[in-house]
Amino acid sequence: MPELPEVEAARRAIEEHCVGKRISGCTVADDPKVIDGVSASQFESALVGKTIVAACRKGKNLWLRLDSPPFPTFQFGMAGAIYIKGVAVTKYKRSAVSSTEEWPSKYSKVFVELDDGLEFSFTDKRRFARVRLLEDPETVPPISELGPDALFDPMQVNEFMESLSKKKIAIKVLLLDQGYISGIGNWLADEVLYQARIHPLQVAASLSKESCESLHQCIKEVIQYAVEVDADSGRFPVEWLFHFRWGKKSGKVNGKKIEFITVGGRTTAYVPELQKLTGTQSGDMAPSKSRKARKAGQDKKDSDSEEETDDKPKSKKSTNASKGSKKRQVKSSSSDDDEDLQGAAAGASKKQVKVAKKSSNKGAKSNETNMQQRTRSRK
Secondary structure, three states: OOOHHHHHHHHHHHHHHOOOOEEEEEEEOOOOOOEOOOOHHHHHHHHOOOEEEEEEEEOOEEEEEEOOOOEEEEEOOOOOEEEEOOEOOOOOOOOOOOOOOOOOOOOEEEEEEEOOOOEEEEEOOOOOOEEEEEOOHHHOOOHHHOOOEOOOOOOOHHHHHHHHOOOOOEHHHHHHOOOOOEOOOHHHHHHHHHHHOOOOOEEHHHOOHHHHHHHHHHHHHHHHHHHHOOOOHHHOOOOOHHHHOOOOOOOEEOOEEOEEEEEOOEEEEEOOOOOOOOOOEOOOOEOOOOHHHHHHHHHHHHHHHOOHHHHOOOOHHHHHHHOOOHHHHHHHOOOHHHHHHHHHHOOOOHHHHHHHHHHHHHHHHHHHHHHHHHHHHHO
């Protein structure tokens, strides 16, 4: 769920409240799925005693520059979030962790104490985030593979138009490709296409000069506005599609009917009356569900399909492979528990899968309990 505005809000909060302070304590969860390539104890040792000199971001990735390497990096995935005790960072749509829960949260993956008593935590309830220790984050994947940041390094309009003219894929698929532009996720892509009056399946190369210019302007305006209000969705303009794309409203925005299709494996909201498809459409689409089915299951589908697939740059091969792929559509509507167990439970009976899920949940709960105990003992 977190996209450029949410991650930028977290970066700004750390920059304002934590930069220049020394790390006096650190507790890292024993969760190798999230804490990637380093043990919890190694991670803790690498941070304690260091001073935070900068908070950096590219796309949906955040990292802290310390007074000496290695540096902690955070790839937010589906539900990653930064919390600073006593500081309002941002309000995520359907945030996975409530600010009223215990501190630090049982879903905390990295908990940091600063020398002035301030504390902050990186949490991830759904365990799709990735936290790493890197010597130079900008020179290695995933950050080195990202395209220009949509806020910090936007394309000039002429460059944007020329690049679109060479892309023979659906415009939404292209916007989600982090190797093309980094930071735009599912809700942002839907919003800018709605405001630019462009159908999500329109082939990028077929866009008119006017449509290219409109899209370029909408990307700039939507992102800048969302960042200015610290990604607080309650402060987004009331006419934005954002407020009506989650399956809880009447299915209309500004009196116009919203339809839902699947593009590039992602649930996509658009307004057919305003977003007309012209010329040859991309084949990367799944039929929309009936209104009854959508009302019953849209919230769960949106939640489950907000995978980190758009967090990674896509090669031409992977982009082409997504077109018309039923396997991708099935995968994107799976729950995160099923994702975790796909390899181990392939071909198993339903009873075996249930046993595996129960074991997985028990292990995750144990990790959360250990995290809280270690934090308390450290204090």
